[in-house]
Amino acid sequence: MRQASAVHKSKLYEQVAERLGDAIAAGTLRAGDRLPSVRQLSASERVSVSTVLQAYLHLESLGIIETRPQSGHYVRRRERPLPAEPQVSQPSATAAPVSVSALVARVYRAASDPRIIPLGAAVPSPALLPTRRLNRELSLLSRESGEVAIDYDMPPGCLVMRQQVARRSLDWGCPLAPEDFVMTCGASEAVHLSLFAVARRGDTVAIESPAYYGTLQAIEAQGLRALEIPSHPRHGMELDALEAALKKRKVAAVLVVPSFSNPLGSCMPEENRQRLVAMLAARGIPLIEDDIYGDLHFGPRRPRPAKAHDKEGLVLLCGSFSKTLAPGYRVGWVAPGRFREKVELLKFAQTVATPTLPQLAITAFLRDGGYDRHLRSLRRQLSSQVQRMVEAIGEHFPEGTRVTRPEGGPLVWVELPRKVDSLVLHSRALEAGISIAPGPIFSAQRRYGNFIRLNCGFPWSPRMEGALATLGSLARSLA
Known part of the structure; x- marks a missing residue:
């Protein structure tokens, strides 16, 4: 406990700093918490603004807090040791049938229990998503859209939605037209449709290793075989290993997640994307590109999809708004290149249409810059x-x-x-x-x-x- 005489002798800004320091040490203010604004603390402590600024500068000099430009003052995270990174994966060079669905079901059953801390399923917290805004849009549209909201939205899907996705493709560095897209029920359906369009039962599909279990389930459901290719934890699929595999066996398609793969989080360098597209084009092999995490880059620029290098129409680019806006809306898309007509027919045969109202709600959100x-x-x-x-x-x-x-x-x-x-x-x-x-x-x-x-x-x-x-x-x- 502080002695009264010591408190009396210390300068006023030091007293303010000490009280904040005590709150941080006690856990009342935790690492990463934002501190009160200078004016708020000035009012609550009944001291001048300059005293608060001195207190914050003092705490910052001690390494207890940090200042973030145009954001405020925050409790600084304590330094922790960082583990090493995994090595490049070394899967077997043999193509194998897939059987993971029973195991995946166990994981998803656990993830659906609200009492469980959800570190398993790759879903964003509703607290990070614009749920209220989207729900307001949905409510408004349900009252004003009339028959459009309940009618079948036949493939290729909602035109205004496709127009918005096409506009976003300019930001990707991969300009596409609205007619290049087919709307789907999430990226999962986009990947399923792409596999159906380019491969037949018994064919081999080359994938990253490790690979997203949803990809493995899609391969399993269609009776395909998976050829796992070694992958680097930062750069993704090892292209030398892929090229060696293509020389030895027939591959119907390659399926990759170049931007922040699941589960590695790897990001394929631009030159590797260009090489991958050229390598497959020379052999006439389709590339299914899952770009579901492309918008979630931490750096200054969004990585360009491999589709940006596609001159032959062999890249089927898949994506959705499930990881950035609304998982339950199930609004996804595919730009299938030369396979567009086949994908449209498969879409109609599989699910007929993508629900209209969620597409219109997301369109409204995109249109006003909210996204x-x-x-x-x-x-x-x-x-x-x-x-x-x-x-x-x-x-x-x-x-x-x-x-x-x-x-x-x-x-x-x-x-x-x-x-x-x-x-x-x-x-x-x-x-x-x-x-x-x-x-x-x-x-x-x-x-x-x-x-x-x-x-x-x-x-x-x-x-x-x-x-x-x-x-x-x-x-x-x-x-």
Whole structure:
């Protein structure tokens, strides 16, 4: 407890700084919390603005807080050791049938339980999304749209929605026209339709390794075989390995996530994208490009899709607004190039149409510039949350743990010590009220037994920090 005489002798700004420091030390103000504005603190402490500024400068000089331009003062995050990154993956060179759906179902059942801390499924927190604004748009449109809202929106889909996506393609550095797009029920359907359009049962599709389990399920559902290609944690699919594989066996298509892949978070360099498109075009092999995370870059520029280098119409570009606006609206799209007519027919045969009202609500949001403002905020929040997750893993997980350093998206891929069985860890974590995604669901060959994927899509909080500490303790007990 501070002595009264000491408080009396200290300068006024030091007293203010000390009270704030005590609140931070006690956990009342936590790392990353925004401090009151200078005027707010001046009023509450009944001191001058200059005294508050001195107090903040004093705390900043001690490394306790930090100033963010045009944003305010924040409690500084404590420095934590950062784990090393995983190595390039080394999957088997053999194409394999896929059987992961039963395992994936276990993960999703856990993710749907509101009592569970959701580190498993790759879904953004509703707190980060413009839910109220979209719901207002939806309510207004349902009253004013008349028959348009309830009629079938036949393929290629809602024209005003396709116009907005085409305008956004200018920002991607990949200018496309409204007629280039077919609207779908999320990116998942876009990928399914693309696979149906370019491959037949028994064909082989080359994919990244590890790969998103939704991709594996799509391959499984269509009776295809998956050829896993080694992937770098930062740069994605190893193109030398892909080229070697293409020389040895027939591949019907290549399916990749160049921008912030799931689960690695890797981002394929521009020159690699150009090389990939050229390599496949020379062999007449279609490229299915899943660009669902492209808008969630942490850097100054959005990565250009590989589609930007497509001169032959062989790239089928897939995307959606599920990870940035509204997962439940299921508004996605595909720009299928030369396969457009076939994809339209498959779309009609599979789901007939994409629901109209959600498309119109998102169109209204895009039209007034709300989407760009929202994206800037969402990227900042995700970048901070990813950094905190990596730091917490470094602090709480067993020695020898490795974790990726994504430059976009909401996911991190964690390599645990070899003795840790991620399926066992998954079960024990569920018992503790935490969901995770175990590594084997990201491989047709059930590899990555000591890996897990974690979702950073929820705001950091004491509950989240506690979940990471618990998860690290469980991992240490298995190691």
